Amino acid sequence: MCVPGCMEAVTAGLSRRGFFGRAGATAAGFAATAIAPASVLAQNAPPAAAPAPSAAAPTAVLPTTFTRVIDLSHTLGPKFPTFFDTAGIELEQRADFAKDGYNMYVWKLIEHAGTHIDAPIHFAETGASVDQIRTETLVVPLAVVDVVEKASDEADYLLSRADLDAWEAKHGRLPRGCCVAMHSGFGKLALTDPARFIGRDVDGTLHFPGIAPEAAEWLLKERDVAGLAVDTLSLDNGPSKDFKTHKVWLPAGRWGLENVANLEQAPAAGATLVVGLPKIEEATGAPVRLFALV
Known part of the structure; x- marks a missing residue:
């Protein structure tokens, strides 16, 4: 962070x-x-062995100017919605300023709560943990795919290959090394209407949009994409039981962002995403602070 x-x-x-x-x-x-762009970093970096093809994420080409910063992170507190209806974070006060002269809390945290990253190891037997994600893949072009209208009609909507084709028809080929973000409009519900954000029905099934496994497969095979992002609880939609998009995407050495905020403020193309990631050993995920530089 x-x-x-x-x-x-x-x-x-x-x-x-x-x-x-x-x-x-x-x-x-x-x-x-x-x-700095990877080309600049490479000039000062020692030689390193190339990663295995399945773990290799593309190097992004970044713009060098920005005029504003958009915060794409939700504030994480005990009331933020989670899969399990349990608090994603609990804070226990261990020091009080009036008594001890300083303030300090101990955190009890679910790795995958609030605005957070899924590391490749989250859905793979082997793969990069949070501390092993390559730095140059955490500052990348941002492509925001708007499916708000479709998701308003169908809570379980899956971002499709057709949505990606429509984005490229308007904005050109997805930038090398980018993050593709699904903007479903559900991000606004996380704190204002958490029941609708989760969408749990009487049978316990959740209902919210996600990314179709076929779209993820196409991005892996046909485009150089470093990460996926959603403004919902999961890369897969709510009813998913097999989490196929996770299983397609993460074992390929890519990362995913979930519970992203304020995507309506980011342009469809042209912004740079900065992923502020804590370097936690062996973590399968972690809260992140996300910024879009425009």
């Missing part, structure tokens, strides 16, 4: 009209290391 002062340092050290300008400034040096 972005440490305290991270965004302030970036803002102060960089001109928003020249993302990688002021190379002599300390903050600019930090930002260039953290969010």
